[in-house]
Amino acid sequence: MSTSCSNTSIATLPSSAAEWKHVKNILRGKTGQYEVVCTYCDKPYHTSGVTRIRAHLLSSVGFGISGCAHVPDEVLSFFKALEHEKRVFAINESKKRDFDDLTSGALYTLCILCIQCSE
Numbered sequence: 001m002s003t004s005c006s007n008t009s010i011a012t013l014p015s016s017a018a019e020w021k022h023v024k025n026i027l028r029g030k031t032g033q034y035e036v037v038c039t040y041c042d043k044p045y046h047t048s049g050v051t052r053i054r055a056h057l058l059s060s061v062g063f064g065i066s067g068c069a070h071v072p073d074e075v076l077s078f079f080k081a082l083e084h085e086k087r088v089f090a091i092n093e094s095k096k097r098d099f100d101d102l103t104s105g106a107l108y109t110l111c112i113l114c115i116q117c118s119e
């Protein structure tokens with residue numbers, strides 16, 4: 001087994017995101033992109049992160065990748081739920097930011113003080 005003769009190397013995953021569990025043969029290309037193969041339809045493609053993996057599984061348009069024809073229903077609904085959660089989280093985060101702006105971060109300072117006191 002040779003370890004260094006190709007343009008790719010076995011990738012260390014950039015994150016433990018769930019998307020990586022649905023691809024196989026993950027290799028890191030020289031450009032920094034990952035070469036992967038879909039676990040379900042065996043489609044080989046490249047991606048720089050989990051966004052394209054999810055786009056393939058969810059058949060999302062606008063990511064330059066075709067949808068997966070063999071993704072199991074439970075995987076599909078898992079990622080649909082995840083997408084929904086992220087959207088809700090993003091909305092909540094922007095609300096929180098608005099609040100922080102209003103209080104000029106005073107609430108955050110207060111929280112730090114509380115943590116210090118309770119020790």
Ligand SMILES: [Zn+2]
Pocket residue numbers: 038039040041042043056067068069070071
């Ligand atoms: Zn697929």
